[in-house]
Each structure stands twice: as structure tokens, then as C-alpha cells.
Amino acid sequence: MRTTCSRDSPIVYLSALLSLIAYSSPSTYAASYQSSTTSAIELGTAGAGNAADTTNLANIAVNPAITAAFSYPAIAIAGIFVKSEKDIHGEYYSGGDPDTLDNSGIGVNYVVPSGYFAFPINHKWSFGLATFSNYNVRNNYASEYPAGILTGQRSLFTYEINPNIAVKLTDKLYFGIGVSAIYGNYQLATNYGAQNPNNPSQIYQDFNGSGLGFRYGIGGLYKINKHHQFGLSYRTATEIETEGDFTTLAKNNDLEFQDTTTLSMAVPSELTLSGFHQLDPRLAIQYSLAWYGWDNLDYISVSHPDCPANLDFNLSQGQCLIESVTAEDSWKIAFAVSYKLSDVILLRSGASTEKATESATFAIPFDKKTNFSFGLTYYASRTLSFDIGLTYARYDTTRIKDTIGLDDFDVSTEGNSTMLGLQLNYQLID
Template sequence: MNNKQRSLLAMSVFFACGAQSAGFQVAEHSASGLGRAFAGEGVVADNASVLARNPAAMTLFDKAAFSGALSFVDPEVDVYDVQNKEQSSDIAPTQIVPAAYYIRPIDEKWAWGVGLFSNYGVATDYPTDISAGDMAGHTSLKSVNLNPNIAYRLNEQWSFGLGLNLVYAEAELTRHLGELSYFNGKVPSDKAIDMTGDTFGYGWNAALMFELNENYRVSLAYRSAVDLDFDDGTFRDYTGKYIQNGQPSVTGKLAVKLPAIFELSGFYQLTPDWAVHYSWQRTDWSSFTELKATSNDCKDGVCFEKPEHYKDNDRLSIGATYSFNSDWTFRAGYAFDEQAGKPTLSIPDSDRHWYSAGVTYQWTDNLSIDAGFALVMSEKGNFTEKGSGAAAALGERRFESTGKAYISALQLNYQFN
């Protein structure tokens, strides 16, 4: 049942092909961070968006602060079916990623804050009539994380933070017959299956920050894995092959694990005008081992099952900030995002290179505006994949993928009196 297996996979993961981070991770949390390729994102603390990476940094704020950001992700991802000589162009639609943050000091020791953002998401749309329609089609996963936090300053050097992650996710997918249509007299664009569902998940995050002096600080942050249990998803079978007793749809159960994230961030003020930043992010992709959906109404109780071949991946970034004057600040950064999973048609994962630049304009004493831009280049991928059912007799098919993405972001920051 590989067509359904790949469908579930694509429901959960796509942006690996170059639009964002490895697997289905979302990095776009702020416009200021985008301008430096998110280097030092957990400790720069130039606005409230630092909350997305490190709650301990809330102790750096002496006034209440708000940040709201919109990121625009425009991927250009193409996949070529070598055997059938079919090109699927621009398979990833443009996405808008919103985020909002609020931080409020309680006293000299304590602070609290709340963030609303996403750590994981996906969108992809292959042509309906391609030969590989049983392996790729329309997919969408939207998730939002409500993240309340508390922070405590132990002394001049050490601060700690702790938070709760409340994650809501919606998923949708459609797959078509593709080459399977050659065995039943139908056309490739006829539907094979579709699936929809939504769920809530819960996790936690913790962080610490060390300030050597006013010019140098470093942080460690951890965000736990989140289990998403789609217990009431609707699975529709248009072929009559996967659901027993001839039912058109059933309620299925599906578990998807959002991996844990560990991040080290550093900030160093070289001169009054220049600062440098760095980050190392490690994502626990090795915990993502299989995708399995079950229902008593599916044959043998399993609607689909697929093992995954993932490993923990690293993201390394470095950036710089230049304060031109009291009104204008400029940023630049570079990041290397390591491939996490074995490439497939649904996930043509590869190494990515980020090239970023950004600017801040201080509109008033309390209000500033950030803008950021990044070009994300994916290394060319080559991989093979085998069809399902009768299409398996055709053997493995070979694919090539190329991709890049243009990411831009705008952000408003307000500091309350």
C-alpha cells in the first residue's frame, strides 16, 4: 500500500526540498532573525521574537515588548521523472507564515511571555495527471504553537526559562492513480485516496542563558518532541482495494511525532557598532522512524505502514549586525542546513545553503520595523522510488529534484513605556 504510505508522509513533510529547513521544520520566526540567517536567534534579544527560541532571554527586557511578523515563502521546486520524461514544476505553493510575541517583566528577577508561531508545516501540489500520482499529489499540514513561558534571573550571569507548547494541527491530502490507472482502464488523474484530520498535541521547552559580561552571552535551549495523534481522521478510498466491506470512507488513527530541537546560540558585541552571532541547532529526526495508520475497517487493521530512514541533523549559522546610526541597523548571515532524511518523491531532501540580509528602521523611540530576505539554495537531488500494487511490476523509477526559495519577512516591534 505504498501509495497511501507516501501520502501520509507528504501530509507531514515537504519543505525538505528547499523551501525551509530539513524535514518539515519551519525556521521562519522573525524578520530580524531572517536577516542574519537566524544566527544567534536564541540570545540576540533585540525584540520579543527571541521567545521562539529561548525563554531565558526574557530577563534581558526591562519593559514590556511586542513583536508581530509575517514571512512570505516563495519556493521554486521542480521534480523530473527520468523514466517517463515528465517534469513537475513549481510544486510548492507560496506560503505566509505569521508569528506574534509578547514579553513582560514582573520585577528584576522574573518575567513572563507568550508566543504564537509554528515549528512545523507543509504545502505541496503536484499535477493531478502525472505518472507518479500514486506517490505525490496535493498535501497540506498547518500547525500553530501557543507557547506561554516564565523566566527567572538567578544572578548577573545566569538566567533560566521554562515553557509549555500547545500545538494544534490540521492535515489534508489527495492522491491520484497515476500509473496504476494503466491496470484498470481509468485515467491517471482519477483520485485514489484522500485524507483529512485535525488534532492537538502538547510539549514543553526549557532554556538557560549565561552572560559573561555586557558584550558576550550564550544560551542553550531545548524544545521537546510533540506527539500528534490524529485519532479521528477521515480516510477515503476511491479504488475499493484498501477498505474492507466496500465502505467509501472510514475513521482512521495516525500518529505523527514532531521531533525535539536543541539549540546553542551566541552573541558577541565586537565594537559599539558591530556584533557577531552564531547558532548550532540539532533536531532529533532519528526519533521519526515510521508512519502507520490503523483502523478496524481497513484490511488486517492497518490502512498503511511505512518505515522512515531519518537521522539527527545539524543547522549551522553565522551572522553579523551593524548599527549605522540610531535609526538604521543592518544584518547579514549564512547558514548550512544538513539533509535529514533519505530522499523520496514526497521528500526530496537535500543539503541547503541560506544567504540572508536584513534591516531595521527605528521609527519612533518605541516602534521599530524589521525587514529580512533570504535566498535558500538546495543541492541537486537524485533518487529512486518504487510504485505500489500493480505498478510495482514496473520496478524502481528514477527522479531528479532541484529547488530554491525566496523568503522575505516584515515585522513590527513595540516597546511599552
């Protein structure tokens, strides 16, 4: 009877949390391209050790080999709330007062849901499934912003479904491979701004497109012994061809162009090396070095033979939109410590630094951030545990300069994000 009740209770918790996530918006975003936040535990470690730590099922999103480390069916569900505060400050404006370039609060609060499952097929082979959001961007400038052609309201989000298979080659060496389907959505609505002094809020271009891309990932896990292990994983780059209606309006609101077009969204390749070391029964350390390849991102463009030329914005006939993006390979370094306070409480803390792009733009106004993380795990039983994670991300101040027509714009940026995550973990142990 006790066994039945013990297994019924987690099912109730799972159902409640699944219902919550089902009604949460999966449209996640941030102020710049950045690595994903896959779990509440990751929020507590700043992403350290996520290719080597086999205590967190959500790490199969990074390294599929970790799937084989679970001897019993396991499930993890997480929900992460992000509070974003990002501000733009005018430094120089050739067309008027620099203060008109000030724009506070371009960031927006949001929720990130994710779920993970591992099922051992036999003593060697295991199947896993990860669903999570990865690379995201969203900005929300004021509709009358002077540099509206470069800014406006933009939203990009991707959501990945990643089935994988893993094998325990030996007691020390695991290998995994997975294939991902990535759904992407890109929306933009730019304004004429200073290029239309009589009506700066006038919409210039509008696009809302969605598409599907695919990529694969491989990973290995090496256990020196039960206290020390290393993980190495690689995920390929891909491009998602989003398709949707593209509209261009004249300054007097006349329709200049409208038709179905495509816009390519780049998802970078990822190489992650991690270590996990249990120094004594209570104390453990973990770390990661991640590298992101942005070779497939150099500009954002939309083409259609009927798009009219616009020499003021350097658009020739057939070019609806073109924006250069200076994005070189980026990296992330993370380190974390965990301490088992008691039989039911584990504390963790971590820090990381991450460089996102080579240089910031109005569309991607931040290029480097530092994370400080804290977390706690509560072991309700040998099968059920709960996690809470908190990360404070501080973006480095950057300077952005650009030109539209005869107007020069120069701004500085500052911002931070606070991320709070909750996670439920359950293993069906005999």
C-alpha cells in the first residue's frame, strides 16, 4: 500500500506541473543570442558541468551520452521565469538631442518551459527525449524611436525537440547521439522614426515567419571512477528557413509591397567540455568550457523580385531587407561548487562569463555577460526531488554606432536579467 501511494504522489505533482507548462507561453527571448537555460539546476550552477554531471537529467540536452547513466526510467520538468531589465542611453545624435535616443525597458519578462525523459532499454542501451528552448532574441523599442529602421519590435525564438539514443560501451565510457527538430519563429515590425518626422511611429516593414530546421548532436562521457568524470559534446549548426508575410509601407502608409517571403535564422554549432569531481561525500566541483560557432551568421536578409528599391536605406530592386551582423565565434566559461548540507538538502553556487557576439548592434545590443548563480535541491524521497535555482546576469556596458541616411546614432547600453527556476525530478526505482 505504501508503495502505491509513494508512486501516486509524484504523478499528481507531475500532472500539476505539466498543466502549468502547457498553459505557459513557450516564446522565450533575450537581448542577444546566448546559450540556452535548460533547467533550474543549471540556474544554480551557471551552466557549469552540464556535459559531465549525471545527477541532472536535463543535461541530456547538452550531452546525449548522459542518458545511459540513468539505470531507471526518469523524468524532469522545469519552468524558468526571467525578469529582464535593459536600457539604451543616447550619447550622440546628428539630427538632434541625444536624450531622444534614450529608451528604458526594452527587455520583457517571460517564462521558459522544458521537459526531459530517459528510459533504459536494457543494461547497455537507453532512450532519451529533451524538449527545451535554445537561442533567442527579442527587443521592444518605443514605436517613435528615432533609429526605428534598425530597432522596432523584434522577436526570435526557437524550441527544440531532441530524441536521442545512448549506449554504455564499458563501465567507464558512454556514448550518445541525437537528432533535433527545431521550430523557429521570427517577427519584426520596424518604424520610420526620424526618417519620417511627421509620423515617426509609422510602420516601415513587418514580418512574421515560422519554419523548421534539423541538426544532430553527439557526446561522450568518461568516468575515471564514481567520483570523477568528464563529458564532451558537439551539436551541429543549422539554418531555419522561416516563411511568412512580409509587408513594406510608404511614409504615407500606402502599401508598397506585400507577399510571402523567407528569412533564414542561424543556429550555431556548439562544442562543450565539462568536468565533475566529487571531492568528498559532501563537496563537489564542476566546470565547463563551451564554444559556439557562428560561421553561418553574417547578415539577415529577405529577397523578392517585386520588392521596390529604396536608395535611402541602400536597398536595390529585389532586396526587401538586409542587415549586416558581425558575429564571430563565441564562448562561455563556468565554474560551480555544491555542498550537501544534510541528507535532504544540497546547496550549490556558480559563476560564468559569456561572450555572445563580436560587436553589439541596435538589434543585438549586448555582447558579453556575467552570471552569478545559487541553487538548492530538496530530496523528498529516494525517487523524488525538487530544485530551485536563481541566476543574476549582468550585461557589460557596450557602445553602438550606426547611420541611417544622413543621421548618425551613438548610444550606450546597460542591462541585467534575473532568472528563477523550479524543477521536479522523479525516477521509477524498483
